[in-house]
Amino acid sequence: MTFAHLWVLHFLWLLPLLGLLLVFGYRQKKKALDLVADPELLVRLAGNMNKGKIFVKTAFLICALGIMLFALAGPRWGSHYQDITQKGVDIMVLVDVSPSMMVEDIKPNRLERARREVLDFLNVVQGDRIGLIAFSGVAFVQCPLTLDYGAIQMFLDELKPELIPVAGTDLGAAIEAGISSFDFKSVTDKVIMLITDGEDNEGKGLIAAQKAKEKGVKIFVFGMGDPSGGPIPATDGKGGFRKDRNGNVIMSKMDEESLEKIASATGGRYTRSVTGDLDLIYFDGIKSLTTARTLKSGKIKVYEERFSFFLPVAFLLLILEVLIIEREKIKN
Incomplete structure (x- = not known):
């Protein structure tokens, strides 16, 4: 026998305490009644208390609660095998962690907003394999494609500009890292979800997008930020904003034109963060432009629930x- 919720059985230790409370309650009730009327008169009016029946009532109540706790723990015995098939697509999520992602033109800042969007996205995906890549001047695979969304969440917590010491925003390196993360022996549809403010310092994003198209990979782009842009916070610990050599505050503006070209080159779509969210890209974009294929199949052992x-x-x-009536009427 196994239990679905074994921890519930710890509450069985409360049953002896309940028994003591019932006994205490009975004694307090008896004392209160003795104060209301003469014991002999009370017996004539209400009947004599049968201690045996009181014990049986208490035992039945405690046993019933114990059995309910046992059932709540989910006892299981016996099993059968069940066929399972999981279908979906492969999605590599590429998150820009360059310093410009700390701009606060969207609250609290571009990077934090991106992290929250991915967390919400993980709650709506339907059986797809997800992977995670962080990039700035270079790109690194943080988590390969997996069905374990909890693993993705752990790596999301580590996304920050300090994660990658190479400055800049190389969209080409990010897309190429995403492409190399796929297993092209698999017939599964493959998708790259690029989350960035679009400042492609190396200018290689569109070239890499053409390679993705040749491989059959669609790129969906989520542009982080407002087109009007904002100043980049300084990282020297002194506060303020980054400045150029002339002492002018450096402004970071989202390059929507480049991002739209990257998405359209592969048959994907572009969405700006201030007008939509990743859920919109998933349901109106990825789900409508790809075909879910079998990612995992097999048999699982299912235990028979016996709580009923x-x-x-x-x-x-x-x-x-x-x-059971604990008081017995006295016959005249």
């Missing part, structure tokens, strides 16, 4: 507890 055997017994004990 115990509930009628507990219910019967509760009925019997109610039907």
Whole structure:
């Protein structure tokens, strides 16, 4: 026998305490009644208390609660094998962690907003394999394609500009890293979700997008930021904003034109963060332009739930507890 929720059985230790409370309650009730009327008169009016029946009622109540706790723990025995098939697409999520992603033209800042969007995205994906790449001047695979979304969430917490010491925003390197992360022996549809503010310092994003198209990979782009842009926070710990050699504040503006070209080159779509979210890209873009294929199939062992055997017994004990009258009328 196994239990679905074994921790529930720890509450069984409360049953002896309940028994003591019931005994205490009975004694307090008896003392209160003795103060209201003469014991002999009370016996004539209400009948004599039968301690044996009181014990049986208490035992039935405690047993019923114990059986209900046992059933709540989910006892299981016996099993059968069930066929499972999981379908979806392969999605590599590329997140820009360059310093410009700390701009606060969207709150709280571009990078934090991107992190939250990916977390929400993981809650709506439907059986797809997800991977994660962080990039700035270079790109690194943080998590390969997996069905374990919890692993993706752990790596999302580590996304920050300090993660990659090479400055800049190389969209070409990011896209190429995404392409190399796929297994092209698999017939699964492949998607890159590029999350960036679009400042392609190396100018190689569109070239890499053409390579993705040749490989059959669609790129969906989520532009982080407002077209009007904003100043880049300084990273020297002194506060303020980054400045150029002439002392002018450096402004970071989202390059929407480049991002739209990258998405359209592969048959994907572009969405700006201030007008939509990743859920929109997923349902109106990825789901409509790709075909879910089998990612995982096999058999799993399913245990038979047996809690229903115990509930009628507990219910019967509760009925019997109610039907037992602890006071017996004195016959004249």
